[in-house]
Amino acid sequence: MTNQGNNKDIRIGFYICHCGTNIASTVDVQKVVEFASKLPKVVVSRDYKYMCSDPGQELIQKDIKELGLNRIVVAACSPFLHEKTFRNASSQAGLNQFYFQMVNTREQNSWVHLDPYASTEKAIDLVRAAIYRVVYHKPLEQKRVPIHPDVLVVGGGIAGIHAALTLANAGKKVYLVEREPSIGGHMAMFDKTFPTLDCAACILTPKMTAVKNHPNITLWTYSEVIGVDGYVGNFKVKVRRKPRYINEDLCIGCLDCIEACVYKEGRFYDEFNLGLSKRKPVYIPFPQAVPLLVVIDPETCIQFKSGKCKQTCVEVCEPNAIDFTQKERIEEIEVGTIIIATGFQTFDPKKIPYYGYGTYPNVYTALEVERLINASGPTQGQIVLRDGTRPKSIAIIHCVGSRDKNTNQWCSRVCCLYSIKLAHLLKERTEAEIYNFYIDIRTPGKMMDEFFIRMKEEGIKFIRGRVADIYPDTSNGCCGKLVVKAEDTLVGEIIKVPVDMVVLSIGLEPRADAQEIRRMFNITCSTEGFYIERHPKLAPVNTFTDGIFLAGCCQGPKDIPDTVAQAGAAAAEALTLIDTGYIEIEPNTAFVLEDDCSGCKSCIPLCPYTAISFLEDKKKAFINEVLCKGCGTCVAACPSGSIVQNLFEDEEIFSEIVGVLNYTYHEEEV
Amino acid sequence: MMENKSNGNGQKEWQPKIVAFFCNWCTYTAADSAGVSRIKYAPNIRIIRVMCSGRVDPQFILDSFAKGADGVLIGGCHPGDCHYQEGNYKCLRRFRLLQRVINSFGIEPERLRLEWISASEADRVRVVVNEMVNQVKALGPLALPQKYEELKKEIEHHPVTSEIKEE
Ligand SMILES: Cc1cc2nc3c(=O)[nH]c(=O)nc-3n(C[C@H](O)[C@H](O)[C@H](O)COP(=O)(O)OP(=O)(O)OC[C@H]3O[C@@H](n4cnc5c(N)ncnc54)[C@H](O)[C@@H]3O)c2cc1C
Ligand code: FES
Numbered sequence: 001m002t003n004q005g006n007n008k009d010i011r012i013g014f015y016i017c018h019c020g021t022n023i024a025s026t027v028d029v030q031k032v033v034e035f036a037s038k039l040p041k042v043v044v045s046r047d048y049k050y051m052c053s054d055p056g057q058e059l060i061q062k063d064i065k066e067l068g069l070n071r072i073v074v075a076a077c078s079p080f081l082h083e084k085t086f087r088n089a090s091s092q093a094g095l096n097q098f099y100f101q102m103v104n105t106r107e108q109n110s111w112v113h114l115d116p117y118a119s120t121e122k123a124i125d126l127v128r129a130a131i132y133r134v135v136y137h138k139p140l141e142q143k144r145v146p147i148h149p150d151v152l153v154v155g156g157g158i159a160g161i162h163a164a165l166t167l168a169n170a171g172k173k174v175y176l177v178e179r180e181p182s183i184g185g186h187m188a189m190f191d192k193t194f195p196t197l198d199c200a201a202c203i204l205t206p207k208m209t210a211v212k213n214h215p216n217i218t219l220w221t222y223s224e225v226i227g228v229d230g231y232v233g234n235f236k237v238k239v240r241r242k243p244r245y246i247n248e249d250l251c252i253g254c255l256d257c258i259e260a261c262v263y264k265e266g267r268f269y270d271e272f273n274l275g276l277s278k279r280k281p282v283y284i285p286f287p288q289a290v291p292l293l294v295v296i297d298p299e300t301c302i303q304f305k306s307g308k309c310k311q312t313c314v315e316v317c318e319p320n321a322i323d324f325t326q327k328e329r330i331e332e333i334e335v336g337t338i339i340i341a342t343g344f345q346t347f348d349p350k351k352i353p354y355y356g357y358g359t360y361p362n363v364y365t366a367l368e369v370e371r372l373i374n375a376s377g378p379t380q381g382q383i384v385l386r387d388g389t390r391p392k393s394i395a396i397i398h399c400v401g402s403r404d405k406n407t408n409q410w411c412s413r414v415c416c417l418y419s420i421k422l423a424h425l426l427k428e429r430t431e432a433e434i435y436n437f438y439i440d441i442r443t444p445g446k447m448m449d450e451f452f453i454r455m456k457e458e459g460i461k462f463i464r465g466r467v468a469d470i471y472p473d474t475s476n477g478c479c480g481k482l483v484v485k486a487e488d489t490l491v492g493e494i495i496k497v498p499v500d501m502v503v504l505s506i507g508l509e510p511r512a513d514a515q516e517i518r519r520m521f522n523i524t525c526s527t528e529g530f531y532i533e534r535h536p537k538l539a540p541v542n543t544f545t546d547g548i549f550l551a552g553c554c555q556g557p558k559d560i561p562d563t564v565a566q567a568g569a570a571a572a573e574a575l576t577l578i579d580t581g582y583i584e585i586e587p588n589t590a591f592v593l594e595d596d597c598s599g600c601k602s603c604i605p606l607c608p609y610t611a612i613s614f615l616e617d618k619k620k621a622f623i624n625e626v627l628c629k630g631c632g633t634c635v636a637a638c639p640s641g642s643i644v645q646n647l648f649e650d651e652e653i654f655s656e657i658v659g660v661l662n663y664t665y666h667e668e669e670v
Numbered sequence: 671m672m673e674n675k676s677n678g679n680g681q682k683e684w685q686p687k688i689v690a691f692f693c694n695w696c697t698y699t700a701a702d703s704a705g706v707s708r709i710k711y712a713p714n715i716r717i718i719r720v721m722c723s724g725r726v727d728p729q730f731i732l733d734s735f736a737k738g739a740d741g742v743l744i745g746g747c748h749p750g751d752c753h754y755q756e757g758n759y760k761c762l763r764r765f766r767l768l769q770r771v772i773n774s775f776g777i778e779p780e781r782l783r784l785e786w787i788s789a790s791e792a793d794r795v796r797v798v799v800n801e802m803v804n805q806v807k808a809l810g811p812l813a814l815p816q817k818y819e820e821l822k823k824e825i826e827h828h829p830v831t832s833e834i835k836e837e
Pocket of ligand 1: 154155156157158159160177178179180183184185186187190192193194195223224225341342343344345346366367370414418421508511517551552553554558559560561563
């Protein structure tokens with residue numbers, strides 16, 4: 001704990017920000033300024049309304065030049081927000097940017113405490129800690145990491161498609177990895193999209209084809225990322241490509257094999273149509289699938305199950321594309337940046353038993369209805385119930401699984417609008433009476449409320465009330481109808497509406513494997529599973545991991561316009577990195593003080609990045625700075641204290657401890 | 671200084687001081703988002719940021735107690751979630767050992783706490799800090815520096831003059 005000789009010339013400037021009233025209304029800024037001014041080596045202590053503003057930064061720069069300051073401490077918001085700002089300001093005034101320390105006085109103080117006295121005491125302790133700490137700061141060089149220009153996009157929904165095309169059009173090489181046999185995601189399932197009611201296929205299919213044909217895009221469908229190594233600029237990614245049992249280079253997409261299959265009719269659950277139709281073991285998910293390649297499902301194909309199929313598909317395939325021996329392939333690629341666009345899944349309404357989904361055949365999910373309405377869906381766009389009849393009355397239940405403590409708390413944002421869209425489309429095709437049961441109608445966004453008003457004028461009924469029960473109508477020995485029971489909260493009475501069909505407007509939720517995916521990519525997600533952006537306003541597509549960006553519903557529920565906007569933003573962030581060519585990263589790596597190293601090797605197995613090796617000739621440990629990511633685990637473990645972590649040196653942290661505790665040294669300790 | 675806080679009826683209520691080491695990626699971020707959500711918790715905590723809970727040297731903890739902390743809280747990512755793969759496991763290992771060590775020094779093990787708080791668990795910061803403050807309040811002051819000084823007085827029979835750190 002002794003002071004180094006050079007400490008004699010240390011000249012600290014201290015600044016505290018009012019942040020308007022965000023800090024100053026809780027923390028007694030004047031008191032902190034006065035306190036700091038009396039600490040050793042502090043040459044100037046000031047406050048300012050907005051330190052991050054230009055005049056605030058200029059204040060620091062002027063002091064650096066005029067008062068010869070060589071250390072700067074700013075008490076303001078979180079370092080996550082403005083550490084960079086102040087480091088830059090210091091460096092522009094000729095100071096090494098790492099001679100700077102920030103005190104989190106807003107997020108971790110004024111915003112979380114009510115008592116001004118205690119808040120001010122806390123600020124004083126942390127300011128003392130920072131001022132003691134900054135004395136030990138070293139001038140460091142920022143590390144530069146080169147950025148590999150290729151990009152990986154994970155997920156081929158509209159988000160992934162748009163991001164991939166944007167990057168490819170800018171001349172970057174893109175790998176687009178999609179789990180399903182075709183790209184398109186949820187949007188490919190819809191017939192029309194709100195609020196414009198334009199045809200989903202008309203706007204999506206050309207983009208899907210463009211992906212397929214783009215010389216800069218490598219499209220791997222029926223594939224999954226199974227491993228990610230490395231870091232920003234240099235990710236090494238492993239992709240598993242599942243066998244389709246079709247030679248992709250030979251298949252011409254004539255679909256003759258499907259026709260020729262020994263099963264004359266579809267017999268098996270059709271995933272894309274959510275089981276509303278049946279498919280054969282050899283199939284394409286939907287007519288506009290991209291790539292237009294058939295898939296053979298080994299679970300249901302007779303050849304795989306018994307080896308005794310007549311193989312009529314093979315006979316008919318002129319290019320000889322069918323290959324029952326195909327194995328899964330693992331591709332290894334190197335990319336510099338990654339865009340995660342894995343989308344969402346819909347809420348499973350079986351979790352709310354009283355809605356009767358799965359029990360009553362005429363209760364459908366909205367997604368199933370999207371398929372029924374779709375011109376290329378299981379009924380070619382005819383709205384018919386499972387028994388083949390046409391519904392004359394339909395209830396649409398909003399907010400299923402959303403805005404409810406027992407299921408998902410959030411509003412899924414698109415359900416009101418897609419319910420209104422479905423109401424319109426169902427009315428148009430069936431002329432049925434349509435009842436919307438809603439809690440609140442939420443239609444924010446451009447043209448959205450206008451859309452709602454228009455639909456209301458078409459005579460669609462809106463009833464405000466959460467549905468309490470759905471049950472078969474048994475009155476008067478009646479008729480196979482379902483009764484929807486709810487309290488009409490505008491009238492204040494219980495109503496029971498008999499209908500032929502019920503549509504559940506299920507909410508959007510994170511994919512079931514969101515936790516696994518986030519671990520693989522080392523990004524964070526909220527407790528419910530949506531991936532977290534670095535800053536909700538200022539870095540909405542960045543993650544906390546440099547070089548990995550988010551697009552679409554994997555970050556939270558949103559509609560197609562917002563998804564596409566976000567995908568464009570993610571592509572732009574990736575482009576910025578690629579075109580800069582490098583990224584500057586924190587120089588918080590560790591190094592070994594050779595003289596002190598006892599050669600005990602205890603640090604070596606601790607490093608998760610195998611950055612530490614043993615120099616046999618010198619009998620010393622050695623840290624490869626390129627591999628070190630700066631966690632500091634080895635530093636904490638070194639018995640001889642001979643490993644130092646830049647920016648988090650022992651002395652720096654010890655002096656923070658002394659500072660926060662206001663510990664005073666005694667003669668013999670100094 | 672915190673000891674001077676008035677509890678409203680003119681009496682001074684003792685306020686413990688808790689030093690916290692939070693990892694940059696999970697718990698420090700959670701503490702930031704508690705702020706953004708305006709969640710309120712006890713002001714007795716002093717957060718020191720480290721990149722990973724694996725950086726928390728046992729000496730940081732012992733030193734905190736020795737220099738006057740009434741409690742020490744370590745916050746890291748949940749198992750499996752460490753930004754550096756497994757720094758938090760290394761931390762857990764040291765934590766277990768340290769609890770026994772401080773116990774043998776006569777420091778109640780409850781004064782040292784390790785919590786996994788992910789970036790999204792802002793409210794957990796409130797719960798943990800409040801719990802810990804209450805627990806340490808119940809234990810009373812640890813005041814090792816004062817105890818150390820008294821001990822010395824007894825041995826040397828004369829008072830020691832204290833000085834400011836930097837001189
Ligand atoms: C019933 C319903 C109706 C809707 N109607 C409209 C509308 O009319 N207008 C509108 O604007 N919005 C509408 N929406 C919202 C719209 O669906 C979304 O905004 C949009 O689909 C989001 O696109 P995405 O690419 O983020 O996600 P998705 O469409 O879910 O695409 C994600 C893709 O990633 C793939 N994937 C997932 N995990 C992995 C993995 N680990 N590896 C590789 N690939 C993976 C998936 O297979 C999928 O292809 C509706 C939503 C629902 C539920
Ligand atoms: S980064 Fe949080 S514990 Fe390692």
